[in-house]
Amino acid sequence: MGNFRHLLLLLGLFGLEVAAQNETLTIAAVTSQIDEFLKLIQNGSLATREASSLPTGCSLACSFINFALPGQVSFPDSITYEYQESRYWSYFQSTDTPTCRFAPVNPLGVSLAVLTVQVTQCEFAVKSGGHGMFSGASNIDGGLTIDLLELNEVIISADQTQTSVGSGNRWVDVYDVLEPKGLSVIGGRVADIGVGGLTLGGGMSFFSGRYGWACDNVNTYEVVFADGSIREVSYSTYPDLYFALRGGGNNFGIVTRFDLATFPQGDLWAGSQTYFYTNETAAALNDAVYWLNINAPSDPYGQVILAYAYVQSFGAWALSAEVQYGKPEAYPPILSNFTKPPGAIASTLAVTNLTALTISFNNSNPGGFRETYWTLTVKNSPTILNDIVNIFQEEINPINTVENLLPALVFQPITEDIISHFSKNGGNALGITTADGPLILINIAISWSLATDDAAVFAAAGNTIARANATAYAQGLGFPFIYQNYAALQQNVFEGYGAANLAKLRAVSEKYDPLGVWQKLQPGYFKVF
Ligand SMILES: Cc1cc2nc3c(=O)[nH]c(=O)nc-3n(C[C@H](O)[C@H](O)[C@H](O)COP(=O)(O)OP(=O)(O)OC[C@H]3O[C@@H](n4cnc5c(N)ncnc54)[C@H](O)[C@@H]3O)c2cc1C
Numbered sequence: 001m002g003n004f005r006h007l008l009l010l011l012g013l014f015g016l017e018v019a020a021q022n023e024t025l026t027i028a029a030v031t032s033q034i035d036e037f038l039k040l041i042q043n044g045s046l047a048t049r050e051a052s053s054l055p056t057g058c059s060l061a062c063s064f065i066n067f068a069l070p071g072q073v074s075f076p077d078s079i080t081y082e083y084q085e086s087r088y089w090s091y092f093q094s095t096d097t098p099t100c101r102f103a104p105v106n107p108l109g110v111s112l113a114v115l116t117v118q119v120t121q122c123e124f125a126v127k128s129g130g131h132g133m134f135s136g137a138s139n140i141d142g143g144l145t146i147d148l149l150e151l152n153e154v155i156i157s158a159d160q161t162q163t164s165v166g167s168g169n170r171w172v173d174v175y176d177v178l179e180p181k182g183l184s185v186i187g188g189r190v191a192d193i194g195v196g197g198l199t200l201g202g203g204m205s206f207f208s209g210r211y212g213w214a215c216d217n218v219n220t221y222e223v224v225f226a227d228g229s230i231r232e233v234s235y236s237t238y239p240d241l242y243f244a245l246r247g248g249g250n251n252f253g254i255v256t257r258f259d260l261a262t263f264p265q266g267d268l269w270a271g272s273q274t275y276f277y278t279n280e281t282a283a284a285l286n287d288a289v290y291w292l293n294i295n296a297p298s299d300p301y302g303q304v305i306l307a308y309a310y311v312q313s314f315g316a317w318a319l320s321a322e323v324q325y326g327k328p329e330a331y332p333p334i335l336s337n338f339t340k341p342p343g344a345i346a347s348t349l350a351v352t353n354l355t356a357l358t359i360s361f362n363n364s365n366p367g368g369f370r371e372t373y374w375t376l377t378v379k380n381s382p383t384i385l386n387d388i389v390n391i392f393q394e395e396i397n398p399i400n401t402v403e404n405l406l407p408a409l410v411f412q413p414i415t416e417d418i419i420s421h422f423s424k425n426g427g428n429a430l431g432i433t434t435a436d437g438p439l440i441l442i443n444i445a446i447s448w449s450l451a452t453d454d455a456a457v458f459a460a461a462g463n464t465i466a467r468a469n470a471t472a473y474a475q476g477l478g479f480p481f482i483y484q485n486y487a488a489l490q491q492n493v494f495e496g497y498g499a500a501n502l503a504k505l506r507a508v509s510e511k512y513d514p515l516g517v518w519q520k521l522q523p524g525y526f527k528v529f
Pocket residue numbers: 089125126127128129130131132133137138148167188189190192193194195196197198199200201202203204205249250253254255256365485486524525526
C-alpha cells in the first residue's frame with residue numbers, strides 16, 4: 001500500500017483529494033493521468049490484467065479507475081461483481097456482463113468515471129435500483145457499469161421539509177428513515193425500485209394526487225455534467241436543465257443526489273380485492289376508473305391500480321382492484337366504486353404503512369424473469385378500457401401456455417389533481433397539462449421464462465399497444481404521452497412528450513452536452529436524439 005501511495009503521488013492522482021475541495025476534475029487532467037498510467041505499465045512498473053499488450057477502451061478505463069480508486073471497481077467472477085449483477089430485477093439486465101463495475105462512493109468518483117470514459121472511448125451504463133426491464137437499460141455488455149449503490153445517504157433537513165437522498169438508494173431505504181418520524185416523500189410503490197430511474201422518468205407514488213409525480217418534488221439535483229463538473233441544479237440555478245431532468249431520463253447527466261420535498265405522512269388504508277374475470281365485474285371496475293377521474297378533485301387522497309391478468313394456476317383471467325387511501329380511514333367514499341362489486345375471491349384491505357405496503361408490492365413483483373413493459377395513455381372514457389381488455393385477452397389467449405407466463409394489463413388514472421402539480425416551478429417535460437383533462441395510463445407488464453417464447457410474447461404486447469392505440473384514436477380518445485418508466489425500448493418516449501418539448505430537450509442537450517456523451521457513449525435506454 002505504501003507503494004501505492006507513492007504511485008498516486010507520482011501520477012498526481014493525489015490531486016483527486018485536493019480537487020475534491022473544489023469539486024472539479026478536468027478532461028485535460030484525466031488525459032494526462034491516463035498517459036502517465038500507461039507509461040507505468042509500459043515500463044514494467046505496474047502489472048495489468050492483460051499480460052501482453054497495453055490496455056485500451058474499457059479495459060483501460062476499468063484498470064485506470066481501479067488504480068485511482070482502489071476497492072471501488074470489481075471484475076467478472078469476483079464476489080462484488082456477482083453481487084451487484086444479482087441486483088437487477090429483470091433477467092435481461094442481469095445477463096449483461098460489463099468489463100467491470102464501478103461503485104463510486106462520492107460524486108467525485110462519478111466525475112472521474114465520466115471523464116475517463118471519454119478519454120478511453122469506453123461505452124457505459126448507469127444503475128440506481130436496476131428495475132429497468134430491458135437489456136442495456138442500466139447495464140452494458142463489454143462496457144463500464146457505474147453502479148450508484150454506495151450513494152445511499154438519506155438526510156432530513158432540520159426543519160423536516162426536505163430530504164437529501166443519494167441516487168443509489170432503493171425507495172424502501174428512504175421510507176425506513178422517514179416513516180418513524182411521520183414523514184414521507186413522493187417515490188416508488190415497490191420497495192426495491194431505485195430513486196434514480198423512477199425520479200428521472202416521472203415517478204408515480206401513492207400520494208401523487210396531493211403532490212404530483214416524483215419529478216415534480218425535487219428541489220435540487222446534484223448532477224455530474226459531461227465536462228466532469230459537479231453542480232447543483234434547481235429552478236433558480238439552471239431552469240432549462242431543471243426542466244429537462246423532470247422526465248428526461250438518462251440524457252442530461254448523472255444525478256448523484258436528489259433533494260426531495262418532504263411532508264408529514266402517517267398510516268394508510270390500502271389493499272386489494274381480487275375477482276375471477278367476468279365481463280360485468282370488468283365493466284363495473286373500468287367504469288369506476290372513469291368516475292374516479294371525474295370525482296378525484298373532491299378527495300386527492302384516493303388512488304387505484306386496476307390490474308387484469310391471466311393466471312395459469314387458475315386457468316382463467318382474474319382482475320384486481322388495488323386501492324390506496326393516504327389516511328388510516330377504511331372504505332372512504334372516493335374509493336367506494338372499487339370495493340363495491342360482489343364476489344371477491346381475496347381481499348387484503350387494511351390499515352397499513354408505506355414501508356409494509358411497498359414490501360408487499362415487492363413480494364408480488366418477484367425479480368429474475370424475462371420481462372417486458374409497454375405503455376399507452378388514453379383520454380378518460382367509460383368504455384375504452386373494456387375495448388382494451390378485450391384486445392389484450394385476444395392477443396394473450398393464444399399464447400397462454402407459455403412457460404411461467406404472467407401477463408398483466410394495468411390501468412391507473414392520471415387525475416387532474418396529479419396533473420395540476422406538473423406545472424410547478426416552470427413545469428416538467430412530460431407534455432401533459434390540465435387542459436388535456438384527466439387521462440388513463442395503460443401498462444402492459446409480462447413475465448415469462450424461456451427465450452424460445454420471446455418472439456411470441458413481444459408480438460402479443462406490441463400488437464396490443466398498436467390495436468389499443470388505433471381503437472382509442474378512432475374514438476377520439478387517443479393521447480400521445482408514452483410513460484418512460486413503463487415503456488418498451490421499441491416505443492418513442494420523447495416524441496410522446498410533444499414536438500415543442502422534444503425540441504426544448506434537444507436544445508438543452510446540445511447546450512450542456514455538446515459532444516453527446518450521454519447520447520453516444522451511454523447507448524442504453526431512451527435517447528432524445
Ligand atoms: C416491479 C416494478 C414496479 C414499478 N413501480 C413503479 C411505480 O410505482 N411508479 C413508477 O413511477 N414506476 C414504477 N416502475 C417503473 C420504474 O420507475 C422504472 O423501471 C425505473 O426506471 C426504475 O428505476 P431504477 O433506478 O430502479 O432503474 P435503473 O434500471 O437503475 O435505471 C433506469 C434508467 O435510469 C437511469 N438512471 C438511474 N439512476 C440515474 C441517475 N442517478 N442519473 C442518471 N441516470 C440514472 C439508468 O441509467 C437507466 O437508464 C416499476 C417498475 C417495476 C419493474
